[in-house]
Amino acid sequence: MVKRLDSTDKAKKLVHEISADFGELMFYQAGGCCEGTQPQCFEKGGYYLRSRDVCIGQVEGFDFWVDRDLFEYWKHAHFELDVTDAFGAGGFSLESPRGKSFKINYRIFTPEEELDLEPVRLAED
Template identity: 40%
Template sequence: MVSRVLQTPPAAELIRKLEAQHGPVMFHQSGGCCDGSSPMCYPDGEFIIGDRDVLLGVLDPSEDVAVEPDHGVPVWISGSQFATWKHTQLVLDVVTGRGGGFSLETPEGLRFLIRGRVYTPEEQATLDEDPPLTGADVERDGLPKPLRPTLISDEDYAEVCVTPVR
């Protein structure tokens, strides 16, 4: 199964820390304006999801793959942004710096960042057969369980999470 969103180990670690402080969390990929285009982390349910928002996936930030998670971390994006990014697997990562003004990680001196990689033709074909859920779908049917695993592989991490040299 191909996931539309993955997380790096540092992102999973920060999510666990934020959940210890704030309870379950959720993400919405911001579409710009005040905080640029960054993934915003909120207490779960604090950000109102629209009927046309798209659920990229439900992350499992736990380290123990043998234990079924009691909840997942939903990652949403607006429908119009999804139309632009639908050919790209998004990877939630963490870098040093100030987060968005409303995002929970701001006081930590870190910020969440989205990286991406273009799907292979085989992956895209699989995704085309499995359309994403919208806010309306989730309101009607509930949130799916987290995909496992949702951590990016070491090989993909090396490919996606490189720092460009100038």
């Protein structure tokens, strides 16, 4: 099956650093403006999911959730979690005090990949 989400080595390293400080984590990417357009990292349960938000995979064992409307728009794209060495738009995410920001690199799935995508998980209604 084709994964919907991957992460760079730089992102994996940062996730390990953050989880060493905070324990279990979760990621959320909303479709709003400013900080909502970049992935946010929270302590697990630190962000309240809306019903039918979509978990597209895991980063180092931690769920990566996407706003249900954003998923509908980007469901044909592969997400790759990456890191930039700059302070992001919002500052709510746990990597912000480290002077870093998570970001997503996107690419469109090929027609062949679309036929074999990993299933997603929906937040409870």
